[in-house]
Amino acid sequence: MSGLVVVGVDGSASGLAAVGAAAEEARRREAGLRVVHAFLWPAMHVPLGPSPLGPPEGGLRTMVEKLVAEAVEHAKSVAPDVEVSHAVVTGEPLTVLEAQSLNAELVVVGSRGMGGFVGLLVGSTAVHLASHGRCPVLVVRETGASDGPVLVGVDGSPAGAKAIDFAFAEASLRGAELVALHSWTTWNAPAPPPQDEKAPYTSGPDERRAGEERLLAEALAGQQERHPGVKVRHEVVHGGTREAxxxxxxxxxxxxxxxxxxxxFSGLLLGSVSQAMLHHAHCPVAVVRGSGGEKDGGA
Structure with a gap:
């Protein structure tokens, strides 16, 4: 076994869906799976044992142990061959998961949470972890098409290269086609070189599209050799990024x-595009930081 996939659980249906997705990821990668619950209440000095007037099996600690055990069992039912461990860590959820990401190759979370992850509405977990975590983050929204392709948004920037690496690896692990999508509009496409002094910008839509197709091809260069089994489809779309x-x-x-x-894709993680994906994408969304591990500013 090599590598580790971490999944945050909180007892919600969304968290349980994340456990299933994380178990599948661990199976594909031949990695271990760690089920983590952030136990906030001890830090707030809330009584953890059963109430004097309640049943002996009551109390917050018992509740947490039960939800973690259920998550572990669900993971084992999805991927019986995966080695599953678990941890209940005292602390605030985002801080706990950020620390867990130090030794993980992937962190998986649900799109909405409750309990130990109270207040983690869709987007906030991914935004924080992708800004400060040390590995890719998979946010499980809808199930997605099981026989569909892996889709990657490409903008040609050096920071986007890591996302392309991750997408090719995922497509290879899943035995899926990879669709590399690049969108452009007249305002974000680079201006062509002047044709002559009288008509400095006479490039038509066909020339602009050809330039965007070259940008996409260059961004993917070398990946096919590293992943010869992955079928790749190039999609160049003239239109808005979010909609595409x-x-x-x-x-x-x-x-x-x-x-x-x-x-x-300007400001793709911390700006409007990422928020739109996390709210409206029809499949799970993986957010991958660029090279260098630097913290990214918001848009």
């Missing part, structure tokens, strides 16, 4: 986006 990715996610099993970008 949301529509394409309808038939995808996974959407991969980079933590930072430029052009059509």
């Amino acid at each position: 990715l949301i529509e394409a996610s309808r038939t995808a099993q996974l959407l991969v986006v980079g933590a930072r970008g430029r052009g059509g």
